[in-house]
Amino acid sequence: MLGAAPVPLSPVSGAQVTTDSPTFTVQNAQGFDMGQAQYTFEVVTQGKGTVVASMTVPAGLTTTAATFAVPRGMNLAWRATAQGSTGQVASATALFRMPAVACLPLGDGWAKAVVNVFLPFCPQMPNIYNDPADVLGPYDAGGFGPLNFFGFLSLGEEGHVTVDMEACATDAAGPDLRVFQAVGSEPVTVYAAGTATGPFVLLEADKRCGERINGNQTTRYCDFDLAAGEVQEARYFKIVDAERFPCEDAGTPSEGADIDAVRILRAGP
Numbered sequence: 609m610l611g612a613a614p615v616p617l618s619p620v621s622g623a624q625v626t627t628d629s630p631t632f633t634v635q636n637a638q639g640f641d642m643g644q645a646q647y648t649f650e651v652v653t654q655g656k657g658t659v660v661a662s663m664t665v666p667a668g669l670t671t672t673a674a675t676f677a678v679p680r681g682m683n684l685a686w687r688a689t690a691q692g693s694t695g696q697v698a699s700a701t702a703l704f705r706m707p708a709v710a711c712l713p714l715g716d717g718w719a720k721a722v723v724n725v726f727l728p729f730c731p732q733m734p735n736i737y738n739d740p741a742d743v744l745g746p747y748d749a750g751g752f753g754p755l756n757f758f759g760f761l762s763l764g765e766e767g768h769v770t771v772d773m774e775a776c777a778t779d780a781a782g783p784d785l786r787v788f789q790a791v792g793s794e795p796v797t798v799y800a801a802g803t804a805t806g807p808f809v810l811l812e813a814d815k816r817c818g819e820r821i822n823g824n825q826t827t828r829y830c831d832f833d834l835a836a837g838e839v840q841e842a843r844y845f846k847i848v849d850a851e852r853f854p855c856e857d858a859g860t861p862s863e864g865a866d867i868d869a870v871r872i873l874r875a876g877p
């Protein structure tokens with residue numbers, strides 16, 4: 609006999625999950641069984657209820673299950689909502705924990721590897737600052753524009769770069785990650801993840817990146833707080849251009865945010 613609402617069966621509330629793509633299973637609700645409904649499974653943060661992963665599947669026989677990737681390094685909850693011809697009905701919410709993020713010891717805190725990069729090609733004015741390795745290690749941009757800068761990666765319109773810090777940034781009071789941006793104050797959007805393939809969770813969008821460093825005329829920075837995304841720990845960060853300067857209007861070979869370096873704050877000297 610099915611109940612009036614779907615019932616979470618697995619993972620049970622309080623479970624420690626052991627895979628990056630858990631299978632979520634509910635007992636179907638009466639009237640929302642196979643052939644009568646579809647079920648949307650949502651994984652949400654425990655604080656603001658932000659959806660960080662979801663999947664919709666047709667109702668199974670008596671029970672319905674969905675398997676999908678979920679971010680590590682967060683305290684999460686899940687629920688399923690059945691949608692049928694008579695309306696919709698949601699399950700209770702069950703708390704669960706994902707596997708811990710695999711982190712190397714925190715050394716100097718600078719980005720160690722590039723795991724993904726996308727740069728737009730603007731034919732009228734191609735980007736000449738296009739070496740992803742320039743975002744690794746300590747900030748070091750310099751030189752003179754427009755043709756003789758060095759040490760940064762220009763993202764261009766909607767460009768992005770994802771770095772592996774190898775160590776983990778963990779949420780402590782105040783900001784936890786610093787992005788160093790050269791030449792101007794172009795804004796960036798930053799996402800965090802516990803695995804290289806994500807899912808990535810938004811920390812902050814469209815943040816102006818222009819805080820000055822004493823005595824440095826080239827490089828500036830902006831800070832990000834894991835708490836903004838309810839992320840407890842993260843190893844991978846995706847930095848997306850938020851200047852959105854149109855590719856077809858490109859007038860310099862360094863359009864968009866110019867990423868010089870990325871660092872975990874509170875790392876050693």
Ligand SMILES: [Ca+2]
Nearest residue numbers: 779780782834
């Ligand atoms: Ca923090």
Ligand SMILES: [Ca+2]
Nearest residue numbers: 742748759868
């Ligand atoms: Ca650099």
